[in-house]
Amino acid sequence: MNKIKAAFFDIDGTLLSFATRRVPASAVRALEGMRAAGIRLFIASGRPPMYLGPLRAELDFRFDGYVLTNGQCCTDAEGVPFYNRALPAGSVPALLRWLEEHPDVVCTFCEEDYVYDNRHSEAVDARCRASGMGLPHHPIEDPARALTHVTYQLNAYMPPALDAPFAAAVPGFRAVRWNEVFADVIPADGGKTEGMARMLARFGLTPAESIAFGDGGNDIEMLRAAGIGVAMGNAAPAVQAAADYVTASVDEDGIWKAVQHFRLLEHR
Secondary structure: OOOOOEEEEOOEOOOEOOOOOOOOHHHHHHHHHHHHOOOEEEEEOOOOHHHHHHHHHHHOOOOOEEEEHHHOEEEEOOOOEEEEOOOOHHHHHHHHHHHHHOOOOEEEEEOOOOEEEOOOOHHHHHHHHHHOOOOOOOOEOOHHHHHOOOOOEEEEEOOHHHHHHHHHHOOOEEEEEOOOOOEEEEEOOOOHHHHHHHHHHHOOOOHHHEEEEEOOHHHHHHHHHOOEEEEOOOOOHHHHHHOOEEOOOHHHOHHHHHHHHOOOOOOO
């Protein structure tokens, strides 16, 4: 008897191919089969709520809920939020001081319905291009806006060596790194694991009854918390080491192969 009742999916590099920017047909087949088998399907992403509409159109599949901004916002299938957790407002002055001391760091501020950058940097653009990422081009705003507007997440374009000094300088914040170019900054006690727990509780389920799929550093805690953690073949070594199972890459039918491996398409 299959005990898995919920599945959580990261997006970029897990469901969406970096090469084609599409969900492989085999992954869609896996999602449809899991739904038919009675498994609840959820997204767990670092993307902010304001991008949920385009995201749903991009994925072209109805999920049972969305864990956004790395667990800081959870919505139902229609995109209506039922849980929000902002960055601690009391630490914003320390954040602003740190950004003043690090003029090369581009920081994207994610509010519920607005996203902006503190500055533009050609050096950051070059690093993004080299890694195949999109450029962080949003409206430029004075980051002091965060003193009067609720912020759920930051995307800090800084090298990994700055993660620990940043966390030490800005109490209540921590960096969860997706790749070498930037880190998602969330509440120190937040993360995809917290969002996953909120979503599971809403449906009367437990982490032991879940499976999670991911490829980035910000997925490591989620993979460890789920009953089964699956790392994509294109994931970094640290992500693969945190998983219970390593499947093929997103472009090599990794989702489908993992679903088959764990016999998740069997009706219960």
